[in-house]
Amino acid sequence: MWVLLLLLPLLGVLVWAVFKHFLTADVPAVLKHRIKFRMLHCAFLYITTLGHVLEKLRICSGYKFVRFLEDLWIIKKDPSLVVTNLRFGTIPVRLFQPRAASSEPRRAIIFYHGGGGGFGTLTSYHSLCCFLARETESVVLSVGYRLYPDSFGMVMAEDCYAASVHFLRNLQTYGVDPSLVLVGGESIGGTFVGYVCRKLLARSDLPRIRAQIMICPFLQAINLQLPSHQRYKNVPFLTQTLMLTCLCDCMSINHSWWDAMLNGSFRSPELWKKYQKWLSADNIPKKFKPSNYRPPVSAPFHEAAFLETGLLFDQRFSPLLANDEVVARLPPAFLLSCENDIFRDDALLYKKRLEDLRVPVVSYHVEDGFHGALLFFDKKCFSFPCSRRIVNAVASYIRGIQ
Ligand SMILES: *[C@@H]1O[C@H](CO)[C@@H](O)[C@H](O)[C@H]1NC(C)=O
Numbered sequence: 001m002w003v004l005l006l007l008l009p010l011l012g013v014l015v016w017a018v019f020k021h022f023l024t025a026d027v028p029a030v031l032k033h034r035i036k037f038r039m040l041h042c043a044f045l046y047i048t049t050l051g052h053v054l055e056k057l058r059i060c061s062g063y064k065f066v067r068f069l070e071d072l073w074i075i076k077k078d079p080s081l082v083v084t085n086l087r088f089g090t091i092p093v094r095l096f097q098p099r100a101a102s103s104e105p106r107r108a109i110i111f112y113h114g115g116g117g118g119f120g121t122l123t124s125y126h127s128l129c130c131f132l133a134r135e136t137e138s139v140v141l142s143v144g145y146r147l148y149p150d151s152f153g154m155v156m157a158e159d160c161y162a163a164s165v166h167f168l169r170n171l172q173t174y175g176v177d178p179s180l181v182l183v184g185g186e187s188i189g190g191t192f193v194g195y196v197c198r199k200l201l202a203r204s205d206l207p208r209i210r211a212q213i214m215i216c217p218f219l220q221a222i223n224l225q226l227p228s229h230q231r232y233k234n235v236p237f238l239t240q241t242l243m244l245t246c247l248c249d250c251m252s253i254n255h256s257w258w259d260a261m262l263n264g265s266f267r268s269p270e271l272w273k274k275y276q277k278w279l280s281a282d283n284i285p286k287k288f289k290p291s292n293y294r295p296p297v298s299a300p301f302h303e304a305a306f307l308e309t310g311l312l313f314d315q316r317f318s319p320l321l322a323n324d325e326v327v328a329r330l331p332p333a334f335l336l337s338c339e340n341d342i343f344r345d346d347a348l349l350y351k352k353r354l355e356d357l358r359v360p361v362v363s364y365h366v367e368d369g370f371h372g373a374l375l376f377f378d379k380k381c382f383s384f385p386c387s388r389r390i391v392n393a394v395a396s397y398i399r400g401i402q
């Protein structure tokens with residue numbers, strides 16, 4: 001009887017998740033393994049909805065519930081690596097070092113995971129870091145920056161910065177060559193890559209970052225009407241709703257401003273005038289725009305919305321808003337974009353900005369890729385052909401840095 005009482009709501013949520021998927025999710029024809037993709041998205045909706053229910057019942061934070069499940073994933077030991085959990089101050093980090101002896105100091109990658117600031121943990125990105133350390137024979141430092149609801153956007157970025165500085169100060173301890181330190185991240189981790197690289201420009205006392213690696217990065221929230229935002233807003237796993245939820249939570253913006261953020265009325269005319277030249281859809285190459293793409297009409301300015309969303313205009317947090325003098329001094333970049341990703345255009349715009357300012361850029365575009373695809377690269381029957389290609393492209397770029 002009690003079991004039934006417990007099972008019924010769980011079953012109800014499952015049915016709801018499946019309905020929600022089929023009613024709202026858009027699965028583009030180019031995606032491979034579509035049935036598996038749909039099943040995984042149903043599972044994702046099921047878990048996030050359970051989290052939401054637990055939060056409504058005031059049992060625990062929905063984000064924490066999902067992270068708890070992420071951490072249940074069993075980590076396989078990689079005999080070729082030494083993995084150490086450390087704390088840099090209050091920030092947990094995980095260090096991956098090749099076990100084999102090396103006569104020379106190694107390359108290093110400082111990595112910030114994705115997850116929108118609410119999801120993603122050291123454990124869920126563990127196998128990716130193992131892969132990178134093993135395949136590129138590098139030391140990898142994965143930073144466990146504090147997440148929402150314990151922390152907010154700027155604090156997360158500062159955690160990433162603080163951990164990176166600590167690492168850069170102690171390269172010798174970890175057998176790292178100071179001229180071979182790379183910084184990389186996925187999704188919101190890519191935002192932090194921009195933040196950290198920018199902030200380190202002012203630090204002549206620390207080794208220069210050799211390259212920045214951004215995988216499906218989130219680089220601005222001023223123009224949420226770009227072609228990819230319109231076209232892929234219902235494509236899992238990062239739908240527009242999920243993006244806005246995470247963005248508003250992490251930036252402590254009241255969710256009632258969603259409309260204003262989407263229709264552009266939260267942008268002050270002066271700031272938009274300044275940023276338009278970098279962020280407008282005119283900068284997106286034609287082949288990435290559907291023939292029926294219409295640049296949206298800007299809604300009239302809404303001052304209250306602007307005041308509430310002010311942090312989105314912070315140049316430090318949005319690498320695409322940085323001035324030319326800053327961008328021109330950034331390290332060479334590797335930009336990986338997925339076609340079926342709401343953030344595709346962020347990567348395309350950033351590529352253009354870097355190239356215009358003569359910063360070397362290597363870009364890699366994945367036609368059948370989607371946001372979050374790389375996490376499945378080693379999940380056997382849950383993997384996708386693009387997952388493997390993404391991680392291989394990243395590893396291959398890293399190996400080229402010598
Ligand atoms: C968000 O805004 C709505 C409507 O303006 C208001 O009712 C609500 O209390 C606000 N929520 C928070 C957490 O401030």
Ligand SMILES: *[C@@H]1O[C@H](CO)[C@@H](O)[C@H](O)[C@H]1NC(C)=O
Nearest residue numbers: 257259260263265299300302
């Ligand atoms: C844009 O959003 C704001 C805030 O919700 C709303 O007041 C305004 O009417 C919207 N404008 C248009 C043109 O949709």
